[in-house]
Every structure is written in C-alpha cells, then in structure tokens.
Amino acid sequence: MVHTPHSHPPRWPTAEEITAFFDGQLLQGTSLERLVEQAAALASYAVGRVRADGRGVARDARGDTLATTPPPGAASVPVVTGGTVWVDGPPGPVGRHFLDRLALTVTVVERWGMSGSSSISPPIDLLLDPSSSEIAQRWARKQLGLSAETQVRVAICGGQADRVESFVATLGGIEKVIARTSRRDKTLVLLAARSSGPVEVPGVPTGVRAAHGRVVGAEHAPTAYLTARDAYRFARPSPSDRGPYQAVAGVWLNGGRLSGLAALCRLKRDDIEIVPDVKTLAALAEQYGEHVIQLLEAYATTDSLRKAAAEVLVHHNSVSYWVQKAESKLGYSLTGPYRRAQLFICLCLYRLWKDDGDE
Structure with missing residues (x-):
C-alpha cells in the first residue's frame, strides 16, 4: 500500500x-x-x-x-x-x-x-431542499443567521411579476422576509414567523396564486416548504385585490390545515387521471367552464343547496341544476351515503391533476 x-x-x-x-x-x-x-x-x-x-x-x-x-x-x-x-x-x-x-x-x-x-446553491435553496444533508442544512442556517429553533414559515406565490412583487412586499410588512428564491415560475419566500398562527393579509393581488406552510423551527425548514407547496397546489388565482374571500375561492391557503388532504399531493398525475370521476369532472369543466367545478366544490363542502349558493353568490336553483348535471354524468346520486364525500375527494384530485404539481 x-x-x-x-x-x-x-x-x-x-x-x-x-x-x-x-x-x-x-x-x-x-x-x-x-x-x-x-x-x-x-x-x-x-x-x-x-x-x-x-x-x-x-x-x-x-x-x-x-x-x-x-x-x-x-x-x-x-x-x-x-x-x-x-x-x-x-x-x-x-x-x-x-x-x-x-x-x-x-x-x-x-x-x-x-x-x-x-x-454553491444559495443558502435558502439548500435550507428548503428535503434532500439536503444535515451538514448542508447547518451551513445554510448559519449563512442566513438562523438558529435551529428560529420559527419560520414559507410562502409560495405565482402570477404576474409586478403583482407577485406587491404581494411579497405586503408579506414583508407583516413578517420579516429572511430570504427568497425562485423555482420555475413561482416565488418562494422564507419568513420569520411572529406566531404559530396563519398570516392574516388584507388581500392577494388579482390573478396571483398564493399559499403558506406550517410554522416550524428552522431545522425543519423543508417541512415548511413541503406544506406550503401542498397548499399551493390547491390554491386558486385571487379573484380580487382585497378580501374577505369565500372559502371555496381557494385564496391564500394554509398548508398547516390541509391535514390528510396533503397525502393526495403525493399521488402522480398518471395515477389520478385514471380515476373515472376525475375524467368526468375534467369533461364538465372543458365543456361548461371552471365555474361548474367551483359550484360543485361549494355543494360538496356544505350541507345544503342554499348554503352552497351563498358560498358562490348564485341562486340555489343554479347550484341544483349543475348538481343534477354532474349526477347524470357521474352516474350516481350525490344524496346517497358518502357520495358527497366521494365527490369532494374527486374534486381535490381534479385540482391536483390540473395543477400537475411539479416544483
């Protein structure tokens, strides 16, 4: 030797x-x-x-x-x-x-x-990367001036550049922006969390999709990113610059509240699109428009046609019409046991399939 x-x-x-x-x-x-x-x-x-x-x-x-x-x-x-x-x-x-x-x-x-x-990758990219080693994580935290216990959250937003910048500025006025980066067509913002609760914003600029993740210690920053990414997949473009927004609008979602729905985000697009009900919903949206999906979501998450109509600001007869249309396409009554829950899950799968979800 x-x-x-x-x-x-x-x-x-x-x-x-x-x-x-x-x-x-x-x-x-x-x-x-x-x-x-x-x-x-x-x-x-x-x-x-x-x-x-x-x-x-x-x-x-x-x-x-x-x-x-x-x-x-x-x-x-x-x-x-x-x-x-x-x-x-x-x-x-x-x-x-x-x-x-x-x-x-x-x-x-x-x-x-x-x-x-x-x-070298920017510190924020290493910090948020679930595949980073502990050595890389420690280095990234040091570069960003964070201790392992520093409470952080991640926000993700996408849309027209100037409107995204405006929203990031709004976030910066509420919680300190530690760092930011871009991933594909999205902006990721690392925030120093003031509390474990959600970030209350006055509004999200029209057309901007935005979500945030769970508050965690900086040593678990990849979890903050993953929960924000999951929420972003369900988020929808903001319909107006100012709130309040109806829950069904899907504006500024909190990944800490997704619970078991986050598991659906692990499914691949190919696995989702073979579900017959997802194909049916996609056909309805293509033929009649995405507003039909929103009507069905309101119906699936409330216990009456009138409450659903109030959610989406239409007459209850309109909701009834589209529910009957969906029933005829799906091949079963939505008043049957667990059918409304089944519809809700398939609507979630449709949103994920349409988003495609790659970061």
Missing part, C-alpha cells in the same frame, strides 16, 4: 466525518485535484480518480502526485461519468462509504464544474 508510514494502520474517519467532509467540499466549491488531495489527507491513504481513458489524478496522504492506475489491492468503485475512484486502504463498510461519497462528489464536480463558491 502507498501511504505515509505508520507504526499502526491509520484510523479510518467515521462515516459521519466522511459525510461531513464531502458535503463541505461541495458547499465550499472545489476542483477535482483539490478534492482528491483533501480526500487522501482525510483517509491517510492514497486516493485516485482514473477516467475511462486512463487520465485522472492521484495523491498520497502527504499530497504527493501518484500514477492514476490503482495499485494492487486498492479498493475501487465506478463513477457515473465513467472510470473509477480508488483508495489504497483496507476494505470494509466505512471504506466503501468513503468511496461511494467520493464517487458522488467527483460526479458533481465533473458534470457541473464545482470549482468555486459561485457554484
């Missing part, structure tokens, strides 16, 4: 130390040469990266350059981008963990060129 002489074999770092090291390399920004050199110093054994064409880099524990070809007995694993990484140390679960993390980090460096801090 090629390594610095020891009276006893070097002690492998623990699995936690290995994970922390490679996460730190990505967070700080690194090059392939620096990565291999630092990895060899961590392991106290020679480490190498050899590509499929034989080129690469290898260093011993002192940082000296070695041939990229692994010496006899060295352990190695393949890299997604081709070739292998190797370490001239004893095999075992920790050694394999070291190689797996090295291979993953090499893949990121070679594919995306993590050669400097400019390649």
Whole structure:
C-alpha cells in the first residue's frame, strides 16, 4: 500500500466525518485535484480518480502526485461519468462509504464544474431542499443567521411579476422576509414567523396564486416548504385585490390545515387521471367552464343547496341544476351515503391533476 508510514494502520474517519467532509467540499466549491488531495489527507491513504481513458489524478496522504492506475489491492468503485475512484486502504463498510461519497462528489464536480463558491446553491435553496444533508442544512442556517429553533414559515406565490412583487412586499410588512428564491415560475419566500398562527393579509393581488406552510423551527425548514407547496397546489388565482374571500375561492391557503388532504399531493398525475370521476369532472369543466367545478366544490363542502349558493353568490336553483348535471354524468346520486364525500375527494384530485404539481 502507498501511504505515509505508520507504526499502526491509520484510523479510518467515521462515516459521519466522511459525510461531513464531502458535503463541505461541495458547499465550499472545489476542483477535482483539490478534492482528491483533501480526500487522501482525510483517509491517510492514497486516493485516485482514473477516467475511462486512463487520465485522472492521484495523491498520497502527504499530497504527493501518484500514477492514476490503482495499485494492487486498492479498493475501487465506478463513477457515473465513467472510470473509477480508488483508495489504497483496507476494505470494509466505512471504506466503501468513503468511496461511494467520493464517487458522488467527483460526479458533481465533473458534470457541473464545482470549482468555486459561485457554484454553491444559495443558502435558502439548500435550507428548503428535503434532500439536503444535515451538514448542508447547518451551513445554510448559519449563512442566513438562523438558529435551529428560529420559527419560520414559507410562502409560495405565482402570477404576474409586478403583482407577485406587491404581494411579497405586503408579506414583508407583516413578517420579516429572511430570504427568497425562485423555482420555475413561482416565488418562494422564507419568513420569520411572529406566531404559530396563519398570516392574516388584507388581500392577494388579482390573478396571483398564493399559499403558506406550517410554522416550524428552522431545522425543519423543508417541512415548511413541503406544506406550503401542498397548499399551493390547491390554491386558486385571487379573484380580487382585497378580501374577505369565500372559502371555496381557494385564496391564500394554509398548508398547516390541509391535514390528510396533503397525502393526495403525493399521488402522480398518471395515477389520478385514471380515476373515472376525475375524467368526468375534467369533461364538465372543458365543456361548461371552471365555474361548474367551483359550484360543485361549494355543494360538496356544505350541507345544503342554499348554503352552497351563498358560498358562490348564485341562486340555489343554479347550484341544483349543475348538481343534477354532474349526477347524470357521474352516474350516481350525490344524496346517497358518502357520495358527497366521494365527490369532494374527486374534486381535490381534479385540482391536483390540473395543477400537475411539479416544483
């Protein structure tokens, strides 16, 4: 084996130390040469990266350059981008963990060129990402000036840019905006929560979809994001700049109140669209307009035609007409046991299917 002489074999770092090291390399920004050199110093054994064409880099524990070809007995694993990484140390679960993390980090460096801090994701993106490691989470919290216990919530909004900006400014006047980022066509805002209750806003600009998630400690920020994302999927564009809004309008939804409905958000679009009732609702909306869906939602969430009519500000005869139309298309009476609950679930599934939900 090629390594610095020891009276006893070097002690492998623990699995936690290995994970922390490679996460730190990505967070700080690194090059392939620096990565291999630092990895060899961590392991106290020679480490190498050899590509499929034989080129690469290898260093011993002192940082000296070695041939990229692994010496006899060295352990190695393949890299997604081709070739292998190797370490001239004893095999075992920790050694394999070291190689797996090295291979993953090499893949990121070679594919995306993590050669400097400019390649690091913004702290808010790391903080809200459910796949971020605890090391990355701690780094992100430090960068944002948060302790693990700081109470935060996430708001998501989408729509016309100037109206979204106006709404973010409104939120900032109620709770401190810690940071913000964009994901696809949506704006994500991290807020310092003043209380565990909902954020009361005077209104949401016309046409803007908006929702917020549960209040959690910053160490659980991905949960704040996920609950906000779930609520956003059920949110509808605001019908007017000022409230109050009818519940059926779906304006400024609170992900902390979704309860079991949040589980529906885990369903894939392909799984939803095979439900016959969802197809029927989609056909009704296409033929007669989305207002029919809103009428049916009001009926499914109240206990009478008159209450439903009051929710959507129409005559109860109009609600009755569309309920009968839906019954004829669905093939069953909505006055039957559990049928109204069934309709409500299918209406939720229709909203999720229509939204498509990818963040």
